[in-house]
Amino acid sequence: MTASTRWKRSSFTAGGDGNACVEIATRPTHIAIRDSKAPTRATLTFPPGTFTAFLESLKSPQHAPPMTVRETPPPAPIRPARVGA
Numbered sequence: 001m002t003a004s005t006r007w008k009r010s011s012f013t014a015g016g017d018g019n020a021c022v023e024i025a026t027r028p029t030h031i032a033i034r035d036s037k038a039p040t041r042a043t044l045t046f047p048p049g050t051f052t053a054f055l056e057s058l059k060s061p062q063h064a065p066p067m068t069v070r071e072t073p074p075p076a077p078i079r080p081a082r083v084g085a
Contacts, residue, residue: 009036 007023021036025043031051034043046054 005032007034007039 005025005027007025009023010021023034023036023039025032025034030045030047032043032045035041
């Protein structure tokens with residue numbers, strides 16, 4: 001990627017302080033993705049058609065976030081019966 005590459009930050013982040021994002025750069029021959037927290041590290045690059053298929057695969061139920069499961073409280077302890085009262 002060149003210094004003139006324009007990166008766009010995702011508008012969807014995974015909670016927290018909002019820095020768990022990816023950035024995307026569109027070029028005539030490919031689309032690049034990088035981690036917004038480590039912009040100088042490696043990027044993933046895709047031809048446009050492959051990028052579309054990549055996005056669709058991420059939207060599949062197989063990659064859906066897990067449902068949160070509410071923990072049930074433990075049962076109340078059983079107290080022994082009082083004898084002779």
